[in-house]
Amino acid sequence: MLKKVLETIAIRYVVAALNLALIFINGKALGIHGMGVAGVIYASANIIFLFNSIFCGNTIVYHMNRYPLRYVIWPAYVWAFAGSAIACGAMALTGLLPAGFGAEVYGLATLLSLVGIHSRVLLGKDRIKAFNATFMIQGGTLFFSLLYVYYVAGKQDVEGFLWGVYLSNVLAWLVSLLLLYPPGVRRAKKTQPAGLPPFFRLLKKMVAYGLWSSADNLTEGLTTRLNYFLLQRLSGYGQVGLLDAGTRISESVWHINRSISSISYSQVARTSDPEMQRQQTLRFFKWTYGALILVIGMILLIPERIYTDYLFTAEFRGIRKVIGGLSVGIVMYGANNILSHYFIGTGKVKYSVACSCVGLLALLLSGSFLVPAQGVVGSAVSTSIAFSAMLLFSLTVFVRHTHTSLRELLPSGKFLCIPLCLLRRTLCKKKATQRDTEKRNDS
Numbered sequence: 001m002l003k004k005v006l007e008t009i010a011i012r013y014v015v016a017a018l019n020l021a022l023i024f025i026n027g028k029a030l031g032i033h034g035m036g037v038a039g040v041i042y043a044s045a046n047i048i049f050l051f052n053s054i055f056c057g058n059t060i061v062y063h064m065n066r067y068p069l070r071y072v073i074w075p076a077y078v079w080a081f082a083g084s085a086i087a088c089g090a091m092a093l094t095g096l097l098p099a100g101f102g103a104e105v106y107g108l109a110t111l112l113s114l115v116g117i118h119s120r121v122l123l124g125k126d127r128i129k130a131f132n133a134t135f136m137i138q139g140g141t142l143f144f145s146l147l148y149v150y151y152v153a154g155k156q157d158v159e160g161f162l163w164g165v166y167l168s169n170v171l172a173w174l175v176s177l178l179l180l181y182p183p184g185v186r187r188a189k190k191t192q193p194a195g196l197p198p199f200f201r202l203l204k205k206m207v208a209y210g211l212w213s214s215a216d217n218l219t220e221g222l223t224t225r226l227n228y229f230l231l232q233r234l235s236g237y238g239q240v241g242l243l244d245a246g247t248r249i250s251e252s253v254w255h256i257n258r259s260i261s262s263i264s265y266s267q268v269a270r271t272s273d274p275e276m277q278r279q280q281t282l283r284f285f286k287w288t289y290g291a292l293i294l295v296i297g298m299i300l301l302i303p304e305r306i307y308t309d310y311l312f313t314a315e316f317r318g319i320r321k322v323i324g325g326l327s328v329g330i331v332m333y334g335a336n337n338i339l340s341h342y343f344i345g346t347g348k349v350k351y352s353v354a355c356s357c358v359g360l361l362a363l364l365l366s367g368s369f370l371v372p373a374q375g376v377v378g379s380a381v382s383t384s385i386a387f388s389a390m391l392l393f394s395l396t397v398f399v400r401h402t403h404t405s406l407r408e409l410l411p412s413g414k415f416l417c418i419p420l421c422l423l424r425r426t427l428c429k430k431k432a433t434q435r436d437t438e439k440r441n442d443s
Contacts, residue, residue: 325380
């Protein structure tokens with residue numbers, strides 16, 4: 001189990017390192033205004049992607065091991081196109097769709113949904129290496145494709161950014177399809193469970209499960225990105241660019257909790273033993289917040305001039321205050337992510353939805369005061385307030401329903417010794433290898 005977690009985190013941090021470098025490249029190539037426009041476009045596509053999770057998200061993992069995969073995957077594919085169109089229309093009516101970029105947002109949201117379908121199937125089959133490979137291609141090729149677009153093709157603008165994003169996601173879709181099809185779809189056709197309900201009855205179950213999950217994801221997504229739209233209306237794309245740069249640097253640490261929560265959800269969903277589900281969640285929860293505190297603390301030590309003089313330009317002055325305002329919320333959200341996946345994996349999706357609603361309400365209340373008064377820093381602080389409210393709600397529900405003591409939420413001595421044990425094991429293997437080499441040389 002620990003090996004899967006560490007492998008997943010390692011893969012995600014390779015991509016995180018590339019994406020972190022890409023943030024600085026985008027800053028220099030697009031400028032603060034261009035980053036703001038690109039940030040709003042990507043945020044819009046992500047919101048639609050979360051809406052599409054009615055059929056394209058965790059409902060796939062939940063149902064694919066109970067029913068033939070073909071019954072699960074085709075509704076998801078149809079919804080990727082139809083749901084994106086519906087969501088784009090709704091965003092246009094509410095004024096959230098970026099003016100002049102409707103087609104680009106639709107195409108990007110559809111691609112993200114299609115890649116997400118394949119990733120969920122691979123995860124549900126516990127094919128962690130294939131799941132990680134898909135993520136690596138989706139995130140890793142973006143770095144190289146944008147380098148080509150910016151510095152070889154000479155397209156240092158928002159259109160060039162979109163070209164690079166489209167290319168990386170098309171490649172991820174193609175590769176994940178090749179990884180998925182032979183061992184996934186064909187084998188699923190041979191293992192049809194007895195007493196399978198009619199297709200439309202299964203469809204109804206997917207909608208019922210997916211609606212709760214989608215409502216959760218969509219509300220959570222609005223909590224993380226609604227400030228982009230609020231800030232854009234009050235201060236323009238330039239301030240959104242500053243917020244986006246600080247947000248992406250801070251959120252780079254979320255690859256820890258996203259890696260762990262993917263495996264945590266898969267393990268929780270595959271067992272029906274409540275105590276095992278509780279123990280697994282507690283272990284992953286402590287791993288997550290411990291690692292997040294350590295990494296975000298290191299980011300906070302970076303001085304402002306490193307950003308303005310070397311990584312970005314002078315336009316991005318104040319980015320350290322943005323990161324500082326987000327830091328508490330980054331840790332809170334990451335820890336809450338584990339508890340949220342526990343609720344979803346055990347079928348208690350309504351608690352995860354309620355948690356996201358609490359966060360969105362806290363964001364709207366705090367943001368209505370802080371964003372007009374403090375601008376981009378106020379936006380960052382209101383996000384931290386929202387994430388803190390989410391974790392407090394989730395902890396209250398989890399403790400009450402699982403009868404977990406507050407002491408169990410704290411790291412134990414065994415937990416703190418894990419890094420030392422891993423180091424010791426590595427050193428022992430190295431010494432054993434050296435002894436074997438010496439014996440072969442002597443003989």
